[in-house]
Amino acid sequence: MPETTAAAGAPANGEITAETVQHLAGLARIALTDAEVESLTSELGSILTSIAKVGEVATPEIPATSHPIPLSNVTREDVIADVLTLDEALTNAPDAADGMFRVSSILGEEQ
């Protein structure tokens, strides 16, 4: 799935280009203006320069911590509880019809 890699359109050295930002914005579903792309390109470049230092100490023998307090196999009784009613679930929807969320067309004309 090449379209899910941010590396598409990015130089091999990881430098942030306007194309990289455009591509990331597409993945993140945010329509950026040209001015936003320009400022994000320089900001992201400088932020990444600062944060890439994690690589200095993250050696292979160090285990990763995904969660600060280790827990495992958290389970609960398999019973129905605290479910929203249909009305509650739809009450904040921008658009609804026939008890369902209503969305714009899924496919564009060219598809």
Add this chain to the structure above:
Amino acid sequence: MNELITLTAAELAAKLAAGEVSAVEATRAHLDRITEVDGQYGAFLATDPAASIAAAERIDSRRAAGESLGELAGVPLAIKDVLVTTDMPATSGSRMLEGYRSPFDATAVAKARAAGLVNIGKTNMDEFAMGSSTENSAFGPTRNQWDPSRVPGGSGGGSAVAVGAFEAPLALGSDTGGSIRQPAALTGTVGAKPTYGGVSRYGAIALASSLDQIGPCARTVLDTALLHDVIAGHDHHDSTSLDFAWPSMAAAARSGADPSSLAGMRIGVVKELMLDGLQAGVNERFQEALALAEAQGAEIVEVDAPHFEYAVAAYYLILPAEASSNLAKYDSVRFGLRVAPADGGTVESVMSETRAVGFGAEVKRRIILGTYALSAGYYDAYYGSAQKVRTLIQRDFAAAFDRVDVIASPTAPTTAWHLGSHRGDPMQDYLNDATTIPANLAGIPGLSLPIGLAAEDGLPVGLQLMAPAFEDARVYRAGAALEALISDRDGGPFWARVPSADRTTIREAGN
């Protein structure tokens, strides 16, 4: 100014329990104060006086009927807008959620209501809690009650100013990288980040799930502890919440109120948290506070944490990565804003347009950064490495806590800065979080309390205390002792020194 608003939560609760004051009177006094001063401070995004008064009336009726109520029953509570509430909107400071109203209460809110606390309003914050100044709120900034030309810190500037400006005695906040502790420091108030999982995150609008923690804000250590006791505990709605028999934080604060309790306590000072950019007046007050503790028999121990210098870098990979995933839910379908392009658009273009309009600049910046950090080819180098740094920081803390009982540091390297003065360089604000971020990465508890004013600008300075995971009571015990020493030194509680309107009334109340 009504004297009810200058009472601490503990004092107000005692008067409520004794029947000297009704919950309605207490609520009305704070609503009046909000009306009077919040145009100047912007601490609140929403109030609903009718809903608050109705809740207070129910408490008064239950008390009149002889019902046994919680210790804080009838005390007003401000709630950071990151927490969903059934009686008021919840926007998390974003246009994306303007007008959103939850069908359920966040667990921390539900527990507060069950304890009889009265929701007095929703407080301002940086959009989705992304920021250190509350300037990133889509609904305008909050201003520091010490000097309205300055920021209150963030993201929970609204909750900090609400308690600091006597608009509420208690407030709820959330702390992902310092959003409770840093605003507490900049506004001269108290705030605590509990051990990760100590308070349920259910109903807290997620920023970075492995870092987010809900916690209490107040003007005193004891009040903060009283609220902590109300909201702590396991919740089956949050699978990361800890099933642990927490001791009473209020009892810990009360036991620490005698400063001689510091005798024999080993207080660690981490060299790496004494940042290069540390303001001189902040350092002076910090060293003085350490000296006060030492005079009580505490032992000050310098400790090393060699990996803390990597904490900010790790944090600004982990947070954007988790945020970019959490904020994917704002898809214009189930809740929140929907903006359609002129031609009607497909669901995908509607989504992109909605997120373009609904998110502010900092939110977009972090989502794009997180999307990058999680993408194939970069995941190991960035997100994976950041998680390893997290391990190293936990090990640094573990080694430090082998030698000391608590760690102390300046909560923030500087006092409150002028609104607008940090614009243009996101990295500057990120680096300012270096003192508070390590506790979030490690999941340990931290508390900030005011220790005086910086000589050069007359603004509040905060001291942060940290303890090992599950040892939240230690920061309350030590915090209450330090608070008592500062109070003795100054001839009155710190909160009474705020130069707001009606200063005389506040001073009298404090003395």
